[in-house]
Amino acid sequence: MPAEHxxxxxxxxxxxxxxSAGDVGTVVHIYGERGVEVEFFNGAGGTVxxxxLPADTVRPLGERDVLHARRLAA
Structure with missing residues (x-):
């Protein structure tokens, strides 16, 4: 289970x-073992x-992960 923040x-x-799978967010709340609340941002820092989410729909980032930028659909 990832830690808050x-x-x-x-x-x-x-x-x-x-x-999409691979998009990066920040954990803002943990609901015990049931899941997490995650905030996703755009490149300018605005909330998307x-x-x-259920805990199994996110994974912690590690040193072998590379961040990637993509444009959101209109």
């Missing part, structure tokens, strides 16, 4: 929010989405 990557697409 840690960066995580989505492991599944969230098409209804325009997010805040989602309550």
């Amino acid at each position: 840690s960066r995580v990557a989505l492991t599944k697409d969230c098409p209804e929010e325009g997010l 989405a805040v989602l309550s």
